[in-house]
Amino acid sequence: MRYSIGLGKDGVEERLERNGISRRDFLKFCSAVAVAMGLAPTMAPSIAKALTQGKRPSVVYLHNAECTGCSEALLRTYQPYIDQIIFDTISLDYHETIMAASGEAAEEVLNTAINNPDGFICLVEGAIPTANNGLYGTIGGHTMLANCARILPKAKAVISVGTCAAYGGIQAAAPNPTEAKGINDCYGDIGVKAINIAGCPPNPLNMVGALVAYLQGMNIELDSDGRPVMFYGETVHDQCERLPHFEAGEFAPSFDSEEAKKGWCLYELGCKGPSTYNNCPRALFNEVGWPVRGGHPCIGCSEPHFWDNLSPFYEA
Amino acid sequence: MSQTPKSNYSGPIVIDPLTRIEGHLRVEVEVENGTIKDARSCGTLFRGIENILKGRDPRDAQHFTQRTCGVCTFTHALASTRALEDALALEIPKNATLIRNMMLGMQYIQDHIVHFYQLHALDFVDVVGATKADLKESVKVAAKYSKTPTSEADLKAAQDKIIGLVASGQLGPFANAYFLGGHDAYKLSNEENLVAVTHYLQALRVQVKSAKAQAIFGSKNPHPQTLIAGGVTCYNSLNKASFDMFNELYQECLAFVENTLIPDVIMVASAYKDWATIGGGPVNYLTFGDFPMPGKERDLKSRWLKPGVIKNRDLTKVHDFDPSKIEEHVRHSWYEGDKARHPYEGATDPEFTEMGDQDRYSWMKAPRYDGMVVETGPLAQMIVSYAQGHETVKASVDYVLTTLGVGPEALFSTLGRTAARAIEALVTIREVDVWFKELQDNIAKGDEQICVNIEVPKTGRGVGYVGAPRGALSHWLNIENGVIANFQLVVPSTWNFGPRDLEGNLGPVEVALIGTPIADPKRPVEILRTVHSYDPCIACSVHVIDNDTNETRDFRIL
Numbered sequence: 080m081r082y083s084i085g086l087g088k089d090g091v092e093e094r095l096e097r098n099g100i101s102r103r104d105f106l107k108f109c110s111a112v113a114v115a116m117g118l119a120p121t122m123a124p125s126i127a128k129a130l131t132q133g134k135r136p137s138v139v140y141l142h143n144a145e146c147t148g149c150s151e152a153l154l155r156t157y158q159p160y161i162d163q164i165i166f167d168t169i170s171l172d173y174h175e176t177i178m179a180a181s182g183e184a185a186e187e188v189l190n191t192a193i194n195n196p197d198g199f200i201c202l203v204e205g206a207i208p209t210a211n212n213g214l215y216g217t218i219g220g221h222t223m224l225a226n227c228a229r230i231l232p233k234a235k236a237v238i239s240v241g242t243c244a245a246y247g248g249i250q251a252a253a254p255n256p257t258e259a260k261g262i263n264d265c266y267g268d269i270g271v272k273a274i275n276i277a278g279c280p281p282n283p284l285n286m287v288g289a290l291v292a293y294l295q296g297m298n299i300e301l302d303s304d305g306r307p308v309m310f311y312g313e314t315v316h317d318q319c320e321r322l323p324h325f326e327a328g329e330f331a332p333s334f335d336s337e338e339a340k341k342g343w344c345l346y347e348l349g350c351k352g353p354s355t356y357n358n359c360p361r362a363l364f365n366e367v368g369w370p371v372r373g374g375h376p377c378i379g380c381s382e383p384h385f386w387d388n389l390s391p392f393y394e395a
Numbered sequence: 396m397s398q399t400p401k402s403n404y405s406g407p408i409v410i411d412p413l414t415r416i417e418g419h420l421r422v423e424v425e426v427e428n429g430t431i432k433d434a435r436s437c438g439t440l441f442r443g444i445e446n447i448l449k450g451r452d453p454r455d456a457q458h459f460t461q462r463t464c465g466v467c468t469f470t471h472a473l474a475s476t477r478a479l480e481d482a483l484a485l486e487i488p489k490n491a492t493l494i495r496n497m498m499l500g501m502q503y504i505q506d507h508i509v510h511f512y513q514l515h516a517l518d519f520v521d522v523v524g525a526t527k528a529d530l531k532e533s534v535k536v537a538a539k540y541s542k543t544p545t546s547e548a549d550l551k552a553a554q555d556k557i558i559g560l561v562a563s564g565q566l567g568p569f570a571n572a573y574f575l576g577g578h579d580a581y582k583l584s585n586e587e588n589l590v591a592v593t594h595y596l597q598a599l600r601v602q603v604k605s606a607k608a609q610a611i612f613g614s615k616n617p618h619p620q621t622l623i624a625g626g627v628t629c630y631n632s633l634n635k636a637s638f639d640m641f642n643e644l645y646q647e648c649l650a651f652v653e654n655t656l657i658p659d660v661i662m663v664a665s666a667y668k669d670w671a672t673i674g675g676g677p678v679n680y681l682t683f684g685d686f687p688m689p690g691k692e693r694d695l696k697s698r699w700l701k702p703g704v705i706k707n708r709d710l711t712k713v714h715d716f717d718p719s720k721i722e723e724h725v726r727h728s729w730y731e732g733d734k735a736r737h738p739y740e741g742a743t744d745p746e747f748t749e750m751g752d753q754d755r756y757s758w759m760k761a762p763r764y765d766g767m768v769v770e771t772g773p774l775a776q777m778i779v780s781y782a783q784g785h786e787t788v789k790a791s792v793d794y795v796l797t798t799l800g801v802g803p804e805a806l807f808s809t810l811g812r813t814a815a816r817a818i819e820a821l822v823t824i825r826e827v828d829v830w831f832k833e834l835q836d837n838i839a840k841g842d843e844q845i846c847v848n849i850e851v852p853k854t855g856r857g858v859g860y861v862g863a864p865r866g867a868l869s870h871w872l873n874i875e876n877g878v879i880a881n882f883q884l885v886v887p888s889t890w891n892f893g894p895r896d897l898e899g900n901l902g903p904v905e906v907a908l909i910g911t912p913i914a915d916p917k918r919p920v921e922i923l924r925t926v927h928s929y930d931p932c933i934a935c936s937v938h939v940i941d942n943d944t945n946e947t948r949d950f951r952i953l
Contacts, residue, residue, distance in 0.1 A: 151617040155617075161603075175412055179573070253447065259442075334626075366607060
């Protein structure tokens with residue numbers, strides 16, 4: 080809470096100084112942002128520059144067919160904390176889970192934000208139900224299908240947060256009752272090209288990292304599924320702390336076995352690490368763990384259509 | 396008691412999207428001379444997850460159902476896992492139950508803190524008012540309510556932050572808030588506003604820690620991934636380093652609940668005592684309780700918080716919960732047909748009419764218990780436990796009521812519902828330590844078993860009951876040929892936010908809205924107060940059993 084005086088405005092460093100916050104403190108904060116992006120802390124000065132130029136960039140966060148788990152994951156970010164992001168780094172102009180305004184007042188906020196002359200970045204959570212012209216999901220009386228068609232093309236950048244927005248996610252699993260689709264699938268033909276931050280939910284480091292990378296004007300290299308290579312460039316398996324057990328042929332035959340207790344490889348219990356691209360073993364969740372460390376097989380949640388393609392999740 | 400401001404407006408008000416909730420909710424009310432006369436609660440998203448579950452491995456269900464809701468994370472995974480264990484008539488190791496209890500306990504804390512500060516507080520707290528607060532006076536206000544009050548430095552940092560935000564002209568999440576420019580229905584002093592805003596910001600950090608505490612045993616949050624039918628898998632957490640880390644986070648969360656959350660609820664309640672007479676809702680309450688005794692995971696009666704039903708607000712008698720008394724109505728929902736059915740015999744064909752239709756107006760069904768409209772959630776749990784004479788619940792409820800100078804009848808209100816949630820957080824987080832100590836004792840004695848192996852049965856059926864932070868949650872599983880033949884979720888927010896039933900009885904939140912005064916129809920914060928007091932979770936509540944036409948399910952109640 081120390082960096083608390085409107086970083087987006089001009090003369091921020093002078094004002095920080097006046098409040099007893101040195102440039103050094105501020106750079107420490109920026110290093111944390113750099114780490115969040117998977118960058119070296121030495122990038123801090125250039126991040127500081129990006130964060131102190133004029134107005135804070137406007138972010139509009141939309142919810143479609145989803146469970147709000149991605150928003151919850153974003154709330155858990157700790158490098159930097161969420162209050163530092165939404166009050167000091169960006170201007171979170173629309174987010175239904177935390178915004179004060181409701182109903183017409185909320186719609187007004189949205190309309191102002193998407194017509195902001197400085198533009199806006201759009202984060203999207205959730206899939207688009209497309210069956211019956213979108214009637215299975217509405218907000219403010221408009222279908223999600225129409226809402227996103229109206230809003231996304233106006234955005235400077237679109238980031239699909241989570242596997243639902245990226246690829247359709249759980250509601251798109253067979254038999255896909257609402258014909259749910261991911262953003263690029265749904266709106267590619269009108270020129271929308273979203274960055275996919277896959278995961279169910281994604282690690283908040285990947286969300287924040289992608290956002291800051293975009294704000295910095297970095298060239299974000301994407302894989303064939305639209306995911307940033309800096310986060311999704313390697314398989315979970317290749318980064319797994321249990322890889323030596325795999326290579327030694329040491330597998331847990333059941334969850335209650337001595338081998339499971341000793342932390343041997345979970346491949347024979349159904350682990351999807353080898354076919355899953357994500358940085359879980361390195362990034363960790365909540366600073367403490369990730370499923371395989373917790374003794375549970377990876378279910379492949381950052382892969383397109385994993386609910387169908389990688390299930391059943393357990394073997395034996 | 397202070398006067399509740401009221402306009403002379405007559406006409407409709409529609410709030411869509413109703414924000415600061417999980418999911419997509421629309422509320423329509425009819426106001427007559429400044430008072431709500433009629434109300435409709437409408438879920439506006441349908442996903443069909445139960446349909447998707449059919450034909451899959453029963454062990455996979457927990458991963459799917461957990462994605463019903465990322466706010467109620469863990470609870471659905473637990474309900475599905477318990478359903479499979481029930482189908483196997485399986486008892487799990489003591490440590491598994493202890494770890495599950497600790498994880499569920501931390502989920503309560505996570506949910507209840509985020510609900511009060513991030514989702515509900517702005518209905519009572521004017522953020523901009525905090526910019527005008529006198530710091531010295533604010534320190535006094537904080538000290539009036541809390542034994543370990545927030546320091547002047549922290550209050551100043553928060554005030555500076557809000558001043559900076561306002562000065563930047565980019566209000567972000569506070570843009571267009573109902574309190575901007577002043578609102579008659581907001582009553583906290585500037586100093587009280589500052590204390591609350593300071594804690595709003597602190598809560599954003601504390602919730603990171605409560606989630607981390609859960610993730611020590613759950614591998615991640617949201618959507619922990621260490622549950623399996625048969626126990627838990629987190630062998631990596633059964634060591635001193637993990638226990639020490641948990642304890643540190645736990646103590647911090649405990650201190651926040653005791654020294655910040657409870658005092659803030661009392662501070663807000665003291666300024667809004669009229670809300671102890673508004674938003675009462677239905678007169679019947681249903682709860683499943685939770686936190687089973689180790690070694691008795693499937694025994695509902697062994698739970699630390701116990702199940703029960705209160706009828707007609709009569710606290711002298713708690714009725715046993717009987718699963719056969721549940722029916723789901725669709726007469727006013729966007730599904731074909733009129734007949735109320737037991738969930739396991741339900742048939743559901745989506746049939747959308749139109750948004751704003753007064754007759755069929757929601758994707759939610761309307762569950763009823765024994766023909767009654769019932770409320771579920773922390774208020775239901777606290778009054779059931781209170782009526783059962785649960786010692787710690789009784790002591791905490793009495794403490795809050797005495798501090799506020801009101802009687803138990805004040806619980807049946809918007810304010811009572813909000814206070815009950817904080818009380819549930821308090822009693823639960825204190826109890827987490829009991830399970831934590833027992834776990835450590837077991838490990839020290841050499842009992843490190845946390846799971847048993849299972850085999851999926853060819854056929855079977857089972858139910859998993861969870862006392863989720865939002866109330867009574869149950870998953871009903873039917874297995875045929877080793878795969879899911881039918882899966883049913885009966886979810887807290889469906890109980891609370893469902894529409895009218897066949898007889899035209901209003902759903903709980905609809906009842907609760909009737910009689911609410913509206914000061915400014917353009918900025919109807921009063922609707923948000925009562926709706927938010929139920930902590931809506933709409934993604935959970937909209938679901939379908941079966942798309943096949945009118946097929947009778949062979950699922951029976953256990």
